[in-house]
Amino acid sequence: MTVLRVVLLLATTLAACTSQNAMAPVEAPVAAPVVTTTPPDPAAVAANELGLVPVLMYHQITPDPAGEYDQTPAEFRAELERLYRENYRPVTAAQYIAGELDLPAGTHPVVLTFDDSTDSQLSFTATGAVRPDSAAGILAEFAARYPDFRPVATFYVNNEPFGADPRALPWLAAHGHEIGAHTADHANLASLDAEGVQRQLVRNVRAVTTAAPEVTVRTMALPLGISPRDNALARTGSWDGTSYAFDAVMLVGANPAPAPFGPLDPAGVPRIRSGRGEVPFDSAYWLDWLAAHPEQRYTADGDPARVSFPRTLSGDLAARWADRANAY
Ligand SMILES: [Zn+2]
Numbered sequence: 148m149t150v151l152r153v154v155l156l157l158a159t160t161l162a163a164c165t166s167q168n169a170m171a172p173v174e175a176p177v178a179a180p181v182v183t184t185t186p187p188d189p190a191a192v193a194a195n196e197l198g199l200v201p202v203l204m205y206h207q208i209t210p211d212p213a214g215e216y217d218q219t220p221a222e223f224r225a226e227l228e229r230l231y232r233e234n235y236r237p238v239t240a241a242q243y244i245a246g247e248l249d250l251p252a253g254t255h256p257v258v259l260t261f262d263d264s265t266d267s268q269l270s271f272t273a274t275g276a277v278r279p280d281s282a283a284g285i286l287a288e289f290a291a292r293y294p295d296f297r298p299v300a301t302f303y304v305n306n307e308p309f310g311a312d313p314r315a316l317p318w319l320a321a322h323g324h325e326i327g328a329h330t331a332d333h334a335n336l337a338s339l340d341a342e343g344v345q346r347q348l349v350r351n352v353r354a355v356t357t358a359a360p361e362v363t364v365r366t367m368a369l370p371l372g373i374s375p376r377d378n379a380l381a382r383t384g385s386w387d388g389t390s391y392a393f394d395a396v397m398l399v400g401a402n403p404a405p406a407p408f409g410p411l412d413p414a415g416v417p418r419i420r421s422g423r424g425e426v427p428f429d430s431a432y433w434l435d436w437l438a439a440h441p442e443q444r445y446t447a448d449g450d451p452a453r454v455s456f457p458r459t460l461s462g463d464l465a466a467r468w469a470d471r472a473n474a475y
Pocket residue numbers: 262263329333369370371
């Protein structure tokens with residue numbers, strides 16, 4: 148039942164350690180080490196903050212994968228290794244859509260998203276630790292080995308998430324993960340009337356904010372990738388005195404997403420499906436493609452206050468970011 152929006156982009160424009168010698172003569176004032184905070188010349192790192200961003204969609208991380216989007220823990224670890232090796236650094240979906248991409252120069256953002264809040268993504272051991280073979284546990288372990296890989300992801304949850312474990316949502320919030328909406332009951336939103344759509348989303352947001360009151364639910368993912376008949380209700384609505392307004396609606400499939408500073412439609416952000424090589428245009432396909440087309444990929448300039456890009460791409464800049472533009 149997955150609705151694929153396969154939109155191919157093939158033709159688009161798409162310290163030195165300045166150790167102070169303890170025996171140095173005392174008469175000379177000691178110069179402080181020079182710490183440069185100036186980001187490099189964007190051209191030197193081929194910065195392109197109007198380039199494509201892979202938003203990866205995961206389902207279960209399990210030793211016995213059943214669905215075509217499931218992965219084993221070993222496959223998930225291998226994909227994280229590849230992302231790290233190819234200089235991708237995670238941001239959440241909410242950070243991506245808001246353009247909050249504070250990344251080192253020369254690195255690329257990647258958004259890791261997990262749908263359906265299964266306990267394969269987050270569960271706890273008898274002693275209360277996060278289970279090491281869960282998605283959250285694997286991410287935490289990976290970041291412990293690679294401290295410059297921020298272990299942040301976006302979890303699109305239904306009600307009674309992660310086996311209805313009351314520790315789960317507060318744990319995600321406390322560890323920098325984003326909690327997004329995926330409807331209360333994993334509803335096919337096209338099958339519901341307008342009130343039903345809004346009820347599904349309000350009940351879902353309420354469940355999240357009841358369990359983790361510090362959370363604001365900022366993005367949502369369409370169950371099955373299916374939009375409501377009134378598309379606008381996926382993004383904003385209200386029911387029973389509670390309203391919701393999401394910054395972005397995530398689709399299922401099947402290509403990299405535009406840069407947040409470029410021609411992005413927040414009402415339909417494409418995601419790339421991560422699986423086991425059983426579906427076309429999956430993460431392996433697109434990571435290969437982006438590696439072969441580095442000029443199409445988002446590459447950070449190292450300065451979050453500036454949006455750098457080759458001058459030839461100036462036409463792609465969304466008007467609201469004009470005051471940050473740094474064409475070169
Ligand atoms: Zn789902």
